[in-house]
Amino acid sequence: MSARPVFAALIAVSLAARAQHAGHDMSQMGHAMQPPPAEATNAKAPPASATPAPSPDPHAAHTMQGMDHSMHDMPTMDMSQTKEQAAPYTPVPVPTDADRAAAFAPLTPHAMHDREVHLFTRVDRLEVDDGEGAATEITAWLGGDVNRAWLRAKGRTDAGRLEHASVELLYGRLVAPWWDVVAGVRHDTGGGPSRNWAAIGVQGVTPYKIELRATGYVGDSGRTAARVEAEYDTLLTNRWILQWRAEADAYGRDDPARGLGSGLSSFEAGARLRYEITREFAPYLGVEVEHAYGDTATFRRAHDEDAHDTRIVAGLRLVF
């Protein structure tokens, strides 16, 4: 995007929008000196101030003899347009060659940090439960304000055996102030043969500050899946924070090898009370409920697993 036309359009918009400039001919905009807006157009309230403003003295210019000559030397001053425009009380100095030489030396452009790339890594969950399970969830991004590479990883082990794990690598683009569109790949492993997916979704913050991720997946052999995750923080204090979390997973068709049934397969909901010793380091205690539905529940029962599970969890939330 070229900013120059945008800027010109912007001036046009702002000028056109302001009543006091409605009469201006936009084609004159490039001119240095325009007729001043008539006094009556400043239809604003008088200042409610303690001390009255010393208004500019219109006769002050008359006391400055010889000024007109200096003004005529100014190439940019179109005096024909400045009937109402008094000459400046103090003349604008005529630029010297020294001024010109000082003004526009060829330089290496000014360095700023507004295109800097940053890396953010947060271990949302690193926890053990009251059984033999352990789980982790990691979110990381690398990039700028709009374009970022996202890593979303989560997994759970039970008695040292990897139950399931999912790693997503996504390109994310901020499309609205609170919403990224993400697209990339997901790799599932554990609990059966690995599966690869193409992923597309949105993530962001809803009104009322619920963090939301909704992603759809297409796998090999025409498999489809969807995952929706939501998080919400309740501030008991600024350090004691109760985090609500929910996740729903759905699949387009049965995947018996991984123990997944079609339709809504599982729903997790948890509440974790963390204490932010610092923003970067917060231990927590919580409870997590997991329900399996449909064929997923059937598969689990067939493997002597519970379709419903309630776990007490303890863990750490970390930011690097």
Place this chain on the structure above:
Amino acid sequence: MLFPSFDAGTSRATLLSRRRFVQGLAAGGAMLAFGSRASSGVVQAPRVPELRGADLDLVIGETPVNFTGRVRTAVTVNGSLPAPTLRLREGTTATLRVRNALPANSVHGHETSLHWHGIVLPANMDGVPGLSFDGIHRGEAYVYRFDVRQAGTYWYHSHSAFQEQAGLYGALIIDPVEPEPFSYQREHVVLLSDWTDLAPEALFARLKTMPGHDNVYRRTVGDFMRDASKDGLRATLGDRGMWGRMRMTPSDLSDVNANTYTYLMNGTTGPGNWTGLFAPGEKVRLRFINGSSMTYFDVRIPGLDMTVVAVDGQYVHPVTVDEFRMAAAETFDVIVEPRGQDAYTIFVQDSARTGFVSGTLAVREGLRAPVPALDPRPILTMADMAHGGHAMPGMDHSQHAGMAMPHDMAGMDHSQMAGMDRAMPGMTHAASSTAPVHPASEVGNPLVDMQAMAPTSRLDDPGNGLRDNGRRVLRYSMLRSLFDDPDGREPGRSVELHLTGHMERFAWSFDGTKFADAAPLQLKYGERVRVVLVNDTMMSHPIHLHGMWSDVEDDAGAFMVRKHTVDMPPGSRRSYRVRADALGRWAYHCHLLYHMESGMMRTVEVRE
């Protein structure tokens, strides 16, 4: 001097032994500044060196400092933090030889610069790398030479990366040729700043990844209960709902606060107690300078009237107040007449009330006066963000009406629109409110998270946290330059710029376009232009134009006060006149360092 200046080659062992020594004096300041008196039991505030004359040598290097109990490396001038006070004289030609002695591998970079803030000078002397010159590289020197054509209280600082945060700032005082329109028998510079032990780059990275880090004042369940019992459940739900729909928090008053910063007065922490002496009956001129990177300071001296006589170096009609707010980069000259007490506390709290620094005016060293408690912490109201509701009788919809608009069409549900409709009838009667037209570059821009709906000049608003506090608080509307509009012409055209940003991404810009993506703003040499600023964010921004004055207008469009840095509170729309009488490329930016570096900056080009 116990510690001669030492360079970065100082061995670690030496550093550690020094550290053990200064830890007990962490209250104090720059290590170098401690004299032998430190062992006498009186913590002697270090004195900022003063350099006088037309021909000065300044060496920029690294110096270990200890403000918190931990030794850190500051960027200093001649080994001093703050940098030496420079004393120039109007009508002379200043020659300032600045040498870069930053060590190799300095975390503060290999290039440095000094910018003379508020000084009118040729473009190549302005000190902004890439705009005025190519910076000063390690081992090199640059000779700044310019005619001093003004007088007053100014300051200077690095314009390279984040060096200003690391200590590279100092006072610049210019003595006038003509007698001043007020008298005093003694004067002190009071330079306020914010120090962090974090490397400035690390703080920037933290702002980019966890912008809410320092906001540990968010409203809690307990606050909800309290508000519900006070204001009713319905009103409280309405208020929380509105902020919730905006996905913002009203306690977000500053991006970095005392949870990160240690505030300094003349390079001294509060416990270090910088002390300025006076003799009873004397008139004392205090030259306050806000040299902080990210902090708005509220200044008062309990028990003393302060008569403001100059702002941003320029004389104003004297106005006597109890308290004033300083945006970053502003300077205020006040006259006080201490008598009847041996000591007075100069109390400086940050505008978010998270911390303070204090010093003392006293008849001799070692005295103290009571230090007041921090004021209650304010929160932003909707009025703060788009309308000066408190000033308009019957207009206090502040807790209920959504006047600022989150810039997210998906979030613009009907309930919110209804809330706005209710607010509108009151608003349209406000004489000075102008429904802004937002620039096209803000539309559909994901890095613009909100827009002001009914901004006003707010010139008569003392500012959030200072309203109705029982003290006479300075407002911009009280400031009148002692001189008439020096140019006198009506501006030939207006340039409107909106201050924009995205809190969660810590992205800041003008008109939704960051510096890196923006073309320079073009001014024609000699023209008079009206700059109209509209703050579309919920933060305050001190906006500084290099090279030319910003002649602030009142609500009627008349010249009010000449400044170099114009504060833009949230929900404000202010205008000022600029006479484009300086050829060249000039920086134009928010003077909150990390806002600027995030993109809230433009190049202004003045061409023939």
